[in-house]
Amino acid sequence: MDNQQPLVEMRNISISFGGIRAVDDVSIDLYPGEVVGLLGHNGAGKSTLIKILSGAYPMDAGDIFVDGQPVTIHNPRDAKNLGIETIYQTLALADNVDAAANLFLGRELQSRWGTLDDAAMESACRQVMGRLNPNFQRFKDPVKSLSGGQRQSVAIARALYFNARILIMDEPTAALGPQETAQVAELIKHLKSEGIGIFLISHDIHDVFDLSDRVSVMKNGKLVGTVTVDVVTKDEVLGMIILGKCPPQVKPGPGAVATEMSVEEVVSGGG
Amino acid sequence: MVETSVNPVKKLLEATEVDTRILGMVAVLGLLWLGFGIATDGAFLTPRNLWNLSVQTSSIAVMATGMVLVIVTRNIDLSVGSLLGFTGMIIAVTQAEWLPALWGYDHSMTWVTALLVGMVAGALAGALQGFVIAYMGVPAFIVTLGGLLAWRGAAWWVTSGRTVAPMDSTFQIMGGGPSGSVGELATWLISGAICLMIVAAFLRGRHLRRLHQFPLRPVWAEFVLAGFYCAGVMGAAAVANAYPWPSRIAERYAQAEGIPIPEGGLVIAHGFAVPVLIAVFVAVVMSFIATRTRFGRYVFAIGGNPEAAELAGVNTRKVILLVFTIMGILAAIGAAISTARLNAATNAQGTLDELYVIAAAVIGGTSLAGGVGKVAGAVLGALVMQSLQSGMVLVGIDTPLQNMIVGVVLVIAVWVDTLYRKRSSL
Numbered sequence: 155m156d157n158q159q160p161l162v163e164m165r166n167i168s169i170s171f172g173g174i175r176a177v178d179d180v181s182i183d184l185y186p187g188e189v190v191g192l193l194g195h196n197g198a199g200k201s202t203l204i205k206i207l208s209g210a211y212p213m214d215a216g217d218i219f220v221d222g223q224p225v226t227i228h229n230p231r232d233a234k235n236l237g238i239e240t241i242y243q244t245l246a247l248a249d250n251v252d253a254a255a256n257l258f259l260g261r262e263l264q265s266r267w268g269t270l271d272d273a274a275m276e277s278a279c280r281q282v283m284g285r286l287n288p289n290f291q292r293f294k295d296p297v298k299s300l301s302g303g304q305r306q307s308v309a310i311a312r313a314l315y316f317n318a319r320i321l322i323m324d325e326p327t328a329a330l331g332p333q334e335t336a337q338v339a340e341l342i343k344h345l346k347s348e349g350i351g352i353f354l355i356s357h358d359i360h361d362v363f364d365l366s367d368r369v370s371v372m373k374n375g376k377l378v379g380t381v382t383v384d385v386v387t388k389d390e391v392l393g394m395i396i397l398g399k400c401p402p403q404v405k406p407g408p409g410a411v412a413t414e415m416s417v418e419e420v421v422s423g424g425g
Numbered sequence: 426m427v428e429t430s431v432n433p434v435k436k437l438l439e440a441t442e443v444d445t446r447i448l449g450m451v452a453v454l455g456l457l458w459l460g461f462g463i464a465t466d467g468a469f470l471t472p473r474n475l476w477n478l479s480v481q482t483s484s485i486a487v488m489a490t491g492m493v494l495v496i497v498t499r500n501i502d503l504s505v506g507s508l509l510g511f512t513g514m515i516i517a518v519t520q521a522e523w524l525p526a527l528w529g530y531d532h533s534m535t536w537v538t539a540l541l542v543g544m545v546a547g548a549l550a551g552a553l554q555g556f557v558i559a560y561m562g563v564p565a566f567i568v569t570l571g572g573l574l575a576w577r578g579a580a581w582w583v584t585s586g587r588t589v590a591p592m593d594s595t596f597q598i599m600g601g602g603p604s605g606s607v608g609e610l611a612t613w614l615i616s617g618a619i620c621l622m623i624v625a626a627f628l629r630g631r632h633l634r635r636l637h638q639f640p641l642r643p644v645w646a647e648f649v650l651a652g653f654y655c656a657g658v659m660g661a662a663a664v665a666n667a668y669p670w671p672s673r674i675a676e677r678y679a680q681a682e683g684i685p686i687p688e689g690g691l692v693i694a695h696g697f698a699v700p701v702l703i704a705v706f707v708a709v710v711m712s713f714i715a716t717r718t719r720f721g722r723y724v725f726a727i728g729g730n731p732e733a734a735e736l737a738g739v740n741t742r743k744v745i746l747l748v749f750t751i752m753g754i755l756a757a758i759g760a761a762i763s764t765a766r767l768n769a770a771t772n773a774q775g776t777l778d779e780l781y782v783i784a785a786a787v788i789g790g791t792s793l794a795g796g797v798g799k800v801a802g803a804v805l806g807a808l809v810m811q812s813l814q815s816g817m818v819l820v821g822i823d824t825p826l827q828n829m830i831v832g833v834v835l836v837i838a839v840w841v842d843t844l845y846r847k848r849s850s851l
Contacts, residue, residue: 210736231738246736250729250796251722259726260738262719269717277637296729 159222161186161351162238162320167206167216176202177213178375179408184320184351189342191366191383192355193395199375200355201243204322207353208240209233220320231260237319241326243355245309249298253290253308254279256297257315282311286341303334310341321345322353327361339365359395363388373398376409440646446790446845450805457809461816469819472668476695479665480601480766482811483700484509484759485778489785489803490711491755494721494748496786497728499795500558500565502749504572505756505782508550509775510580512753513760516543517589517770520596536596543757550576551753552746559745573779581772590769600765601698603670603678612696616662620655627651666694700762704804707758712800714751724748728796784831785810788838792846 163183169176177199184190192200206213209230218225220236227233233240247256254275263278265271276293283290287307297305306329313321323342327335342352342365356362362369363383371378371394378394381404390401400406438445461469468474488505495502520539528535554572558565591597598605607615627647634641642650669675670693678693679686715721723744726734735741759778764770789806791798813834817827 208736209738229738230736234738240736242736244732246730246733248726248729248733248737248796251725255722255726259722259734262722264719269713270719270722273633273637273639276639 158185160184160219161188161221162207163219163222164203164207165217165219167203167213167218169202169206169211169214175375177206179216180372180375180377181407182370182377182380184353186319186351187346187349188368189346189352189354189366190380191362191369192353192372193359193362193369193391194357194372194378195395196357198357198372200357200372201324202375203372204240204324204353204355207233207320208238208322234261234316237317238322239313239316239318239320240322241309241313241324243325243328245305245329247297247305247309250296252276252295253283253293253297253300253311256308257282257312259312261316278315279311282315283307286311286314302329303331306330306334306338310338314345318350320351320353322355324355325357325361326354359388359391363391371395371398373409377407378409379404379407437646437649440643441650442642442646443650444799447799447802447805449845450789450802450809454805454809454812457812457816461812461820465816465819469816472664474815474819475664476668476698478808478811478815479661479701480698481815482807483601483698483704484762484766485781485785485811486704486804486807487707487762488752488755488759488778488782489789489807490708490800491748491752492782492786493711493789493791493798493800493803494715494724495565495752496783496791496793497724497795497798498745498748499728499731500745500748501783501793502554502565502569502572502752503779503783504554504569504576505752505759506775506778506780507573507576507580508547508753508756509760509763509778510772511550511576511583511760512543512547512757513764513770513774514580514583514589514772515546516540516757516761517592517764518583519543520593521589521591531594533595535593536599539593539596540599540757540761543761544754547753547755547757547760548750549753551756552750554753555746555749558749559742565749577772577776580774584772586772588769588771592765592768596761597765597768598699599703599761600763600768601700602766603674603693603695605699605765606665606695606697607699607702608696609666609694610696612662612666612694615697615702616658619658623654623658624651662697665697668695669693670695700766703758703762707755708800708804711755715800720744720747725796728798730796781807781810784835787842788835790842792842 160183165181167180168178180199180203182190182192182203192204194200202211205211207218207227209227209232212228218227225236227236248259254272257279258275263271263274280293287304290304290307292300292304297308300308306326327338330338342354345352354362354366366383368380368382369391370380371391373395378398379400381391385403386401393399393401394404398409398411400410458470488509492502492505516539519542520535524532524535524538550572554568557563557568627650631641631647670678672690675691675693676686679691684691715724723734723739723741726737726739727741727744731741760775763774767774785807786798786803787793787806788809789799789802789804791803810831813831814827817830822830
């Protein structure tokens with residue numbers, strides 16, 4: 155993968171909120187067809203980092219490259235124009251309107267006269283939802299009345315319909331049952347095979363370890379390290395998450411600490 | 426939703442896909458009219474009273490259509506009454522003092538220039554409030570509460586408190602009255618045209634559904650619905666045409682035009698009043714904006730989840746700014762109707778209108794929590810409010826009691842609406 159050009163590269167990103175450095179000098183990258191798990195405790199800065207990429211927050215310092223070209227992302231529209239789609243932990247759905255309206259929110263199909271083409275949007279929505287969730291029939295209902303899994307599929311459909319090249323999934327399975335979680339895992343494998351790069355964000359290592367090619371671990375807003383999953387064990391990654399300690403085979407990042415404790419001690423001691 | 430019901434009423438509602446909320450409001454309005462009709466020995470249901478009712482509703486109805494968008498975005502506008510006073514004053518001064526100095530009295534362009542100046546003033550005032558709300562982050566309640574005081578003061582300031590009268594003779598047409606009505610023939614023509622448009626809309630809807638292979642409504646349901654709408658339009662036309670000009674005005678008109686007066690007096694029908702047609706036109710345009718345009722979609726998305734709209738790439742601040750700008754323009758149109766009807770502008774004009782406008786929108790099903798509302802509902806709400814007031818005057822209820830009843834009705838309406846929402850969301 156080293157000889158390939160990264161799809162997206164975030165270099166030395168920093169952002170502060172009221173004097174607190176939520177993200178401090180973090181660099182991560184993502185290659186085509188790759189899944190990178192972004193791990194860390196709640197409050198480690200994962201979601202903030204990813205919201206910079208999706209255009210929700212403006213960064214204070216750093217550079218973002220897409221296909222090797224420096225880009226500026228001021229707002230969510232800029233990100234979407236670059237093919238960066240995000241599925242937020244909260245799903246970010248407008249609860250009072252139907253699935254099609256959410257699918258096309260901000261990018262509505264219009265008729266020749268500049269009016270909304272609701273029929274075309276519903277038709278497209280029926281097609282894409284038919285692939286993701288064939289049992290889904292409630293196209294006229296506001297998404298408020300849908301189940302968690304159905305709402306999730308609307309959010310996923312929104313990211314996929316517009317041919318995302320870079321997909322960000324923030325805690326994609328947090329609200330789902332076991333069967334739906336398995337579906338999302340299948341979907342991730344499928345998208346990966348199509349060459350889409352995926353950032354998978356989670357605070358739970360079990361959610362992402364088996365799906366990821368690499369994991370980047372953050373702690374207190376800093377990057378502990380990035381590692382290919384086949385050279386580390388889950389316990390070693392857990393050590394990175396909890397203590398910020400890198401195993402010897404991982405190049406320590408700015409957030410890594412030197413510690414004398416072994417991983418086993420960390421795991422048993424840290425609960 | 427898919428399974429069909431055995432209950433015939435339910436079956437009818439399902440097949441026609443009619444909005445049960447709006448239907449409920451029409452039923453409430455019907456009961457109200459029937460009740461007042463009985464209580465006043467039919468005086469309430471005379472063409473004359475219904476015609477007056479429609480004219481009295483116009484100004485509030487125009488503003489209520491904009492208030493729907495404001496409330497849907499989780500905001501409020503308390504300044505519309507004062508804004509009506511301010512823009513009304515500007516409209517009046519423009520046509521009664523500024524333009525005559527340039528063009529002389531009763532110039533053919535005076536009325537439209539005055540109206541446009543008022544609308545621009547309303548747009549600027551609304552945009553200013555919208556800017557402070559959207560870009561400076563001051564809550565709409567505070568900004569428009571400030572506006573309520575500021576624009577009322579501005580209305581006073583324009584002429585140092587002096588009442589401005591009379592209005593331009595062409596401009597007065599916007600206020601209704603015998604000369605501000607379109608007459609019998611035009612009323613039938615307009616109604617016929619509206620019915621044709623309704624039928625065309627149904628055919629187009631059916632065509633689009635077939636094109637995308639969506640489930641179609643049964644043909645009989647289409648006929649019932651379209652027939653219901655057309656009957657409503659034609660009924661309104663018949664009522665408006667059944668109200669003749671007062672005989673003395675008709676005689677004077679006949680003398681001026683050199684028409685011989687037949688035996689038994691000259692009967693000239695009012696037909697639709699111009700302010701009512703303006704209100705209907707505004708309601709159609711606002712309904713179109715709310716449901717058929719991107720802007721309208723964003724208004725509702727912001728109301729449902731502001732953060733989601735922002736993350737989806739919607740420029741939420743710009744949308745809010747525009748919503749308040751539209752509200753300002755509509756206040757100016759309301760002001761034009763109101764000053765034309767009164768044939769004067771006073772600095773107290775529109776006092777308390779903000780409350781009637783908000784009440785009309787809320788009674789019409791607009792949720793103060795945001796995200797839910799219909800323009801048609803707000804117009805119906807305005808009609809319900811006005812019917813209540815006009816009916817109580819006819820019945821002879823004391824003024825203090827009237828206000829108490831309106832207040833109680835408002836609270837009950839919102840309570841019933843809350844119950845309805847709870848049930849329908851289950």
